[in-house]
Amino acid sequence: MNAMPPLAPVPSPLETFLAQQEGIGLLRFLTCGSVDDGKSTLIGRLLYDTKLIFDDTLATLARDSVKHGTTGDDIDFALLVDGLEAEREQGITIDVAYRFFTTDKRRFIVADTPGHEQYTRNMATGASNADLAVVLIDARQGVLTQTKRHSFIVSLLGIRHIVLAVNKIDLVGFSEARFNQIREEYAAAVQHLGFKTLTAIPMSARYGDNVISVSERTPWYDGPSLLHLLETIDVDSDTAARPFRMPVQWVNRPNLDFRGYAGTIASGSIRPGDRVTVAASGRTSTIARIVTLDGDLDEAGAGRAVTLTLADQIDISRGDVLAAPTEPVPVADKFDAQIVWLSEHTLFPGRSYIVKLGTRSVSGSVTRIRHRIDINSFENVAADTLEMNDVAAVSLSLTAPIAVERFTENRDLGGFILIDRLTNATVGVGMVETAAQASTNIVWHDLAVDREARAAMKGQRPAAIWFTGLSGAGKSTVANLVDRKLHALGRHTFILDGDNVRHGLNRDLGFTEADRVENIRRAAEAARLLVDAGLIVLVSFISPYRSDREAARERFEPGEFLEAFVDTPIDECRRRDPKGLYARADQGLIRNFTGVSAPYEAPENPELHLRTDATAEELADRVVEELRRRAIIA
Amino acid sequence: MSDRLSHLKRLESESIRIFREVAAECRAPVFLYSIGKDSTVMLHLAMKAFFPSKPPFPLMHIDTGWKFREMIEFRDATVARLGLPLIVATNAEGRRQGINPFDHGGYYTHAMKTEALKAALKQHGFDAAFGGARRDEEKSRAKERVFSFRTAAQEWDPKNQRPEFWQLYNGRMNPGESLRVFPLSNWTELDIWHYIMLEKLDIVPLYFAAVRPVVVRDGSLIVVHDERMRLDPGEVPEQKLVRFRSLGCYPLTAAHESDAATLPDIVAEMLVARTSERGGRLIDRDDKDSMEKKKREGYF
Known part of the structure; x- marks a missing residue:
């Protein structure tokens, strides 16, 4: 929190003081490392020693230390940041907590992140907005797997500055040799991670050695205290110097006369009169105004949320990126x-x-x-x-x-x-x-005779009807009947049947979840080629996973993909058991059998819901009727 | 991030980006307006985010019936000045039953705030609600995401929050699920006051010191605001120069003695304060985890 130490005089006039505060930069950092390396304790110690803990908070902390504390009669600083009930009960950190403090040199947002592997995603959440990471190591333990995992993740997420806090140095007798050993081991481990700076500090978070001031108990250490380093390290990035880019977040249209593009400038800067290109379409225009509630701006730079208007009416929507035309975005x-x-x-x-x-x-x-x-x-x-x-x-x-x-x-x-x-x-x-670059990747062959032309010649609109359901539900039976009826009507069709495709195109695939994903992906691609050829394709696959069917749907134009859920209860399928598969699955002879030992995720909104309240013949008629209703066939 | 933007401009831009992202990704957002200093800043930021358009969502105030009169006046004047739609939601059933802060303690907050809020969100079908909570306020708030996911039962699961990276927010959800969104997550109390000064924002007069009738209860100064205030036998209100650091329902919000009558006075007072902002909120003292518990149940 932002209170100053109680004895600090308030500078006068106040506005000058606030203006100076406003000029103070912000450093966001996180503490990470393995469980019990003292991350929360370190933050508590920083807040305590910089006198940033309020009296009522301190009183609560003293009470909690008696109840949950792990430090005997001393105050347990970890309880300051472990804010969740479950965290205090278990004495661990589950999720990242953010704390704020200010000195007269800098303001800080510190993310205290969990050490358990199970909560790595919460640690990564905390790391994503940080400029620097304080990696803690228990001097008795040395470099652990979790130390490396966290160092690796912070490097991936873009952090370039590391402080290695060799903590609990009091428990190894303030040993310089031990400190050097850990520092060298760590430096060797992370040498390929691309950190710009790496500063190792021997520390006791519990007793405050080298936290806000240099400790007399480590006379051999001639580097800065942690706080001094945090106050002075240069972590500036060069976002402002890079070419202009702004992802359009929201199109602002209060009336017909105003069309603005709202977004936050990702890099570079912009002025009215500058040329900009819309990344995907390549269209170019000129910045007319930089609009804000406080009046138009002459210039705006990286990090600023603005609304831009352009000199020309061009089609731009959310998701487009405005960029400097001289240095276009790939x-x-x-x-x-x-x-x-x-x-x-x-x-x-x-x-x-x-x-x-x-x-x-x-x-x-x-x-x-x-x-x-x-x-x-x-x-x-x-x-x-x-x-x-x-x-x-x-x-x-x-x-x-x-x-x-x-x-x-x-x-x-x-x-x-x-x-x-x-x-x-x-x-x-x-x-x-x-x-x-998309254009340099695969160049699509420009088909002179397009799919519409092929379909029109056949007097139909191409489509894929995707029959999904349990084994034995009757997918193939219904699909075959539909095929015959369409053929009788003079329509051009093709059947892709799961079992048949598995004998050819997909013969290399088994029934693990990974193989099922690939099985469906290939089926969808094959169906799409046939649809491109102008055919009505009847696909009959168990396809148990919703996400895979949704992925298949996306390979098609809207209205071209019809999901037909053959909704036969499992007891009925088991009774039918046309291929004797259920019996074998029940005996454990078939692994990953849908409905028995692997899940089936029923469609939520299928275009056709075919229940067993009718004969296969009637169900097939309903499919044909639906194709008529959708003008796929006349 | 560039350090070239000033601290408050950076916070402002970050909040504006959050507002716009919700407007773009959510179907029916609502702005929970609680009239206090944080809501005041948040509303100003919403006006900036969408200018020259108005914010594309209504304001909603959960009225327990026990708010200070000055707060209601300020609320009505603010929405009239800005020309924004306001929904006032109340737990009518609770009010009919006479649930009040004197007799019903913690249950009062649950029924008149948390339940009223949940019912109103559900009734209007809102899928995202902006709240003015800040991470520096309280320990469980320090743990919350900017886009904080709520189940279809409007519950928060603090042990299983969605990960959140950079300023890339995930606003996707299934029908019935919702988000609580906190544009002021990274602001501190000092930032709020500093911004109010710089942007010359009007705030509820209760933040400024004035002579008000008070009684002392459990060491807290409670303002005798209207005839519904129950006095203990022998209790006589005294006139004291007091102000509020945080505003809630009047019998549950303690004032403190202060002569800070201007914004600079308030900031100066805050810089030497030794107690935390929510120290005056009696509801936080129910028991140790009260904020987390309330939040899990749907309180903001």
């Missing part, structure tokens, strides 16, 4: 990135997620895991899937090209999150390494 639908996987659900290549980058959200998937990075050795290892807290180098593919830059050059256009399509949870965070 636009790509494929890029390489490093990601940290944050979900307890496995990442499978090919599965579709929402990729949010800048102000743009598009569907995309990891097409390939190039390698996983072993946290302990920092070595690259091969991986087919990713589990929670894994870090990997991957390739991504999006359904639309977007403006994207390397993360190290531009955080706003190089950092992204992956969002689960069903739960909407944030399941991954990524940093773009290289973006391939």
Whole structure:
């Protein structure tokens, strides 16, 4: 908090003091490291020694220390920051807590982050907005796996300055040799992580040695105290010097006469009269005004939230990026990135997620895991899937090209999150390494005879009808009947049947979740080629996962993909058991059998919901009727 | 981030970005307006975020019926001046039952604030609610995300929050789920006052020292605000020069003795203060984890 020490005189006049405060820069840092290395204690000690703890807070703290404390009769500073009930009960930090303090040189926001591996995503959350990391090490323990994991993650998230706090130095007899040993071990471990500065400080957070002032108990240490370093270190980035970029966040249209583009300038600066290019379309215009409630600005730079108006009427919407025309932003639908996987659900290549980058959200998937990075050795290892807290180098593919830059050059256009399509949870965070310019990637062959022309010749609109349901639900039966009826009507059709495709195109795939994802992806791609050929494609696949069917849907134009849920209860499927599969699955002879030992996620809003209240013949008629209703056939 | 923007300009830009992101990503946002200094700053930032348009969402005030008269007057004058739509939501059933801060203690806050808020959010179908909470206020608030996800039952699960990176917020949710959004997360109490001074914002007069009738209860100065205030036998209100550091329901908000009658006085007083801002909020003292508990149940 921002109270000053009680005896400090308030400068007069007050406005001068506040103006000076306003000029003081901000440093955001985090404390990280393994469990019990003393992260929360260090922050508590910093706040206490800089006299920034209010009396009533201190009284509560003294009470809590008796109840929950782990420091005998002393005040347990960790309780200052461990704000959640569960944290105090268990004596651990679960989620990141933010604390604020100010000295006469700088103001600080410190993120106290959890040490347990289980809560790595909360640690990463705290790291993402920090300029510097204080990595704590218990002098008795030395460099641990978690020390390396945290160092690696902070480097990925863009932190370039490290303070290595060799804590609990009192418990190793203030040993210089031990300190040097840890410092060297750590420096060797992180030498490839690209840190600009690394300062090691011997410390006792509990007793305050080298925290706000240099301790007499480490006479051999000639470096700065932690606070002195935090107050003086230069962490300036050069965002302002880079070319102008602004992702459009919101289009401001109060009336017909005003059209403004609201956003936060990601890099560079802008003035009225400057030329700007819209990244994806390449259209160019001139900045007319920089509009704010306080009046128009002559110039605005990186970090500023503004509303820009342009001299020309050009089509711009949320997600577009305005950029300096002399240094355009790369636009790509494929890029390489490093990601940290944050979900307890496995990442499978090919599965579709929402990729949010800048102000743009598009569907995309990891097409390939190039390698996983072993946290302990920092070595690259091969991986087919990713589990929670894994870090990997991957390739991504999006359904639309977007403006994207390397993360190290531009955080706003190089950092992204992956969002689960069903739960909407944030399941991954990524940093773009290289973006391939869309046009230099794969050049689409310009088809002279297009799909509409092919379909028109057949007197139909192309479509994919995707039959999903349990094994034995009757998907193939209904699909075959629909096929016959359409054929009888002179329509051009084709059937893709799960079992048949598994004998050919997908013969290399098994039934693990990863293989099922790939199975559906190939089926969707094959169906799309056939739709491009102007056909009505009847796809009959169990396709148990909603996200995979949604990914398939996205390969098609709106209205071209019809999900037909063949909704036969499992007891009925089991009774039918046309291929004897349920019996074998029940005996444990088939692993990952949908409905028995693997889940089936029913569609929520299928275009066609085919229940067993009718015969297969009637269900097929309903499908044909729906195709008529949608003018797919006449 | 560039250090070239001044501290307050940077905070301002960060808050504006949050407002715009919600407006772009959420279907039906609402601004929870509680009339105090933080709401005042937050409202000013919302006006800036969308200028020359008006903010594309209504304001909503949860009126317990026990707010200071000056607060209600200030509220009505503010929305009239800015021309913004205001929804006043009250737990009518609770009011009919006569639930009050004297007889019903912690239950009063739960029924008249938390439940009233949840019911109103549900009734209007809001999927995102802006609140003026700051991380420097209180320990459990120090833990909360800027976009704080709520389940369909409007509950907060502090042990399982969505991770949040840079200023890249995830505003996606399923029907029935909602977000509480805190544009002032990274502001401190001093930042708020400093900004009010710089931007010359009007605030409720209760923040300024004046002679007011008070009684002392458990060491707290309670202003005898209207005829509903119950006096203990033998209790006689005294006239004292007092002001408020934080504003809530009047019988539950303690004043302190002060002669700070101007904004610079207030800031000067704050710089030497030795007690925390919410020290005057009696509801926080129910028990140790009261804020976290209330928040999990849906309190802001």
